Amino acid sequence: MHPAKRALLIAAVCATIATPALAKSPLNAATSIRDNLNALSQGKAPVTVVLKNGNTYTAKIGAVGDHLVVLTEPSQKEFFDVLVVIDDITALEVRARER
Secondary structure, X not given: OOHHHHHHHHHHHHXXXXXXXXXXXXXXXXXXXXXXXXXXXXXXXOEEEEEOOOOEEEEEEEEEOOOEEEEEOOOOOOOOEEXXXXXXXXXXXXXXXXX
């Protein structure tokens, strides 16, 4: 193998190993909170929902309606569900990548 090609191949392999794999975010900025909730309800990963009043809930997404969302198995309250007004949600936090 030509030395220049070998050096290029080694550099490419090193860059691939050194660069962490970028995962695609499960959140979509081009859609609404409601659409993001619908998409997240397909997975079973917990989501942190931040409300306008500052309260947060880390739970799984249950049913998503036109104006309300059901959060199931909230952390620290696994035997409860939470009904939240979608318009009161200011942010969604979702684990997007692993180390």
